[in-house]
Amino acid sequence: MMTIQAELETAKIEGSSGGGAVKATVTGKMRVDSITIDPEVVSEDVDLLQDLITAAINEALDKAKKWLLPEWAPSLVA
Template identity: 55%
Template sequence: MNRNMMRQAQRMQAQLQKIQEELETMTVEGSAGGGVVKVVMTGKQVVESVTIEPEAAEDVELLQDLVVAAFNDATNKTQELAASKMSAITGGMNIPGLT
């Protein structure tokens, strides 16, 4: 590997580290049932909070479905966030293992 490629690799590694740190502090909100259940998750997919409106507790099976849907929504949003951050570095190339 020549010097220029080595510098580029080191620069990309530093940028990736910065993005990983940013994702830890960024949050997304997933919701279901028109906002009856909300999940706030960091960009690193750590759940910070779950909010459930009282009327959702009346039907436990529906509540369970709404919680799953809200978590899935939040997870999808974190993946989209990470992908958009990574595309700034990779120029839109899909590099396996980076997201």
């Protein structure tokens, strides 16, 4: 059986923005694991790219929190 720490480190939760143009993956420990950017969104418009990256990371973190609570709440209370 995997320990809570090990599962938190190996869990991968993905968020995206711009219709999937930017994807961010975080771990269950709320650490950014990777960022993938479609080359077509890399242009002169740096502000848009920054907004897409921020949105993707925030979505991934929100999903990680939603995964974490139901997954581990019973273990933390017991």
